[in-house]
Amino acid sequence: MSAGGTPGLIISAPRSGAGKTTVMLGLLRALRDQGVAVQPYKCGPDYIDPAFHLAASGRASFNLDSWAMTPGLLATQLARGGDMALAEGSMGLFDGVATPGESGTGASADIAALTGWPVVIVLDVSGAAQTVAALAAGMAGYRRDVRVAGVILNRVASPRHERLCRLGMEEIGLPVFGALPRRGDLTLPERHLGLVQAVEHPDLERAISDYAAFLREFVDLDALRAVAAGGAAPGATRLPDPPGQRIALARDAAFSFTYPHLLDAWAAKGAEVLPFSPLADQAPAPDADLCWLPGGYPELHAGPLAAAETFMAGLRDFAKTRPVHGECGGYMVLGEALIDASGTRHQMAGLLGLVTSYEKRKMHLGYRLARLEAPIPGHQPGQRLRGHEFHYSTILSQPDPALAHVTDAEGAPVPETGSRRGHVSGTFFHLIGDAG
Numbered sequence: 186m187s188a189g190g191t192p193g194l195i196i197s198a199p200r201s202g203a204g205k206t207t208v209m210l211g212l213l214r215a216l217r218d219q220g221v222a223v224q225p226y227k228c229g230p231d232y233i234d235p236a237f238h239l240a241a242s243g244r245a246s247f248n249l250d251s252w253a254m255t256p257g258l259l260a261t262q263l264a265r266g267g268d269m270a271l272a273e274g275s276m277g278l279f280d281g282v283a284t285p286g287e288s289g290t291g292a293s294a295d296i297a298a299l300t301g302w303p304v305v306i307v308l309d310v311s312g313a314a315q316t317v318a319a320l321a322a323g324m325a326g327y328r329r330d331v332r333v334a335g336v337i338l339n340r341v342a343s344p345r346h347e348r349l350c351r352l353g354m355e356e357i358g359l360p361v362f363g364a365l366p367r368r369g370d371l372t373l374p375e376r377h378l379g380l381v382q383a384v385e386h387p388d389l390e391r392a393i394s395d396y397a398a399f400l401r402e403f404v405d406l407d408a409l410r411a412v413a414a415g416g417a418a419p420g421a422t423r424l425p426d427p428p429g430q431r432i433a434l435a436r437d438a439a440f441s442f443t444y445p446h447l448l449d450a451w452a453a454k455g456a457e458v459l460p461f462s463p464l465a466d467q468a469p470a471p472d473a474d475l476c477w478l479p480g481g482y483p484e485l486h487a488g489p490l491a492a493a494e495t496f497m498a499g500l501r502d503f504a505k506t507r508p509v510h511g512e513c514g515g516y517m518v519l520g521e522a523l524i525d526a527s528g529t530r531h532q533m534a535g536l537l538g539l540v541t542s543y544e545k546r547k548m549h550l551g552y553r554l555a556r557l558e559a560p561i562p563g564h565q566p567g568q569r570l571r572g573h574e575f576h577y578s579t580i581l582s583q584p585d586p587a588l589a590h591v592t593d594a595e596g597a598p599v600p601e602t603g604s605r606r607g608h609v610s611g612t613f614f615h616l617i618g619d620a621g
C-alpha cells in the first residue's frame with residue numbers, strides 16, 4: 186500500500202494508562218465541532234473503545250491490526266474516507282507479539298509505518314520532568330519507519346512542572362502540542378475487561394463534551410491538523426464473507442462484542458442481520474439461516490439469562506436444524522452452566538457440555554491462531570483463522586469434541602479449543618479474519 190490516502194495521526198503512548206483514550210475522545214469531538222469529518226480507528230483488537238469513538242465523532246470506528254488482519258483486510262479498513270483519520274493506539278507504541286503475522290506484530294507502530302501517519306505521544310509526566318524527554322527521544326528514534334511528530338503532556342502538576350517538561354522537549358527538538366493539567370474528574374469508569382461499555386456510561390455525552398472543552402483549552406488543534414500526513418492508498422481490498430444471508434445476531438448489554446468490520450462486510454455482501462435481545466427474552470428469528478451469539482458480559486447477567494425461557498427455548502429449537510455459533514461469552518451461554526463470581530451456578534442453554542466459572546478469576550489474554558477441525562458458519566475444516574481472546578473465566582468442563590487446534594501468537598497450544606455438538610459450535614476467541 187503506497188502513500189496517497191486519507192491523512193491522519195496516531196495517538197499513542199509509552200504504556201497503557203497514560204491517558205490516550207481521554208485525549209482521543211476529546212480530539213474527536215473537538216475536531217468534529219470544527220467541521221472536520223474525522224474517521225476514527227483503534228489499533229489492535231478492541232470492542233469497547235470503538236463504541237466511544239463513534240459517540241465522540243459520529244462515525245463508526247474500525248480496528249487496524251497488523252497481526253490478525255491480512256493486507257487485503259487492512260486495505261479495506263483504510264478505505265473508510267473522511268477528511269482526516271485519527272487512530273488510537275493500544276498499550277505502548279511498539280508493543281506487539283514476538284512472532285509477526287502477515288502484516289506485522291500487532292503493534293501500533295506497524296500501523297504508523299504502513300500508513301505514514303505521524304505519531305503523537307501522550308506522555309504521563311506525573312513524578313518526572315525533564316526526564317520524560319529522554320523517554321520521548323528514545324521512542325522517536327526506535328524505528329526509522331515510524332515518525333513521532335510530537336507529544337501531548339498529560340497530568341501536569343503546575344506551571345513550573347510544565348516549563349521543566351517543555352525545556353526537556355526543546356532540547357531534543359520534539360514539539361509539544363499541548364499540556365493537560367491533572368484532572369481527577371476526567372476519567373471513564375472501568376471494570377475487569379477495561380472501560381464500561383459506551384451504552385452503560387451514565388452521562389457519556391456530557392463527559393465527551395467536557396473532554397473536548399479540555400482539549401480545546403490546552404492543546405493546539407490547528408498544529409495537530411497541520412502535521413497530519415501520510416495515508417495508505419487502498420490497494421486490493423477484501424471483505425470477509427458473511428456466514429449466511431439471514432443472520433440472527435444476539436445484541437444487548439450481555440452480547441455486544443462484534444467487530445464493526447465484520448458487520449460492515451456482511452451488510453456489503455448482501456447479508457441481512459436480524460438482531461434480537463436475549464436479556465429481553467427474545468428468541469432468534471425463526472426464518473434466519475443461522476444464529477450468532479457474540480461475546481460480552483454474560484457473567485453480569487447470568488441470572489436473567491438463565492430465566493429467559495423464551496430465549497432459551499427458541500435457541501434450543503433453532504439449533505435442531507440450523508447452525509448456532511457462540512464466541513467467548515456467547516460460547517459460555519451455549520454451555521451447560523455458568524458459575525458467577527459469587528459462586529452461584531446458573532443453568533445455561535445446555536447445547537454444549539461447557540461449564541465455566543468466574544468464582545476464581547484467571548485472565549486469558551492474547552492473539553489466537555486456529556485451524557478448524559470442524560465447520561463453523563462461513564468456514565470449513567482446515568481453514569486457518571486469526572482472532573483474539575480476553576476473559577477471566579475458568580473451564581470446569583469441556584466434554585465435547587474440539588472445534589479447532591488453537592495456539593497463541595508464538596505457536597504454543599492453548600486449552601481453549603472451542604467445542605462442537607450437532608449444529609452448535611463455540612470458541613473462546615473472537616474471530617477477526619482469515620489467516621490468509
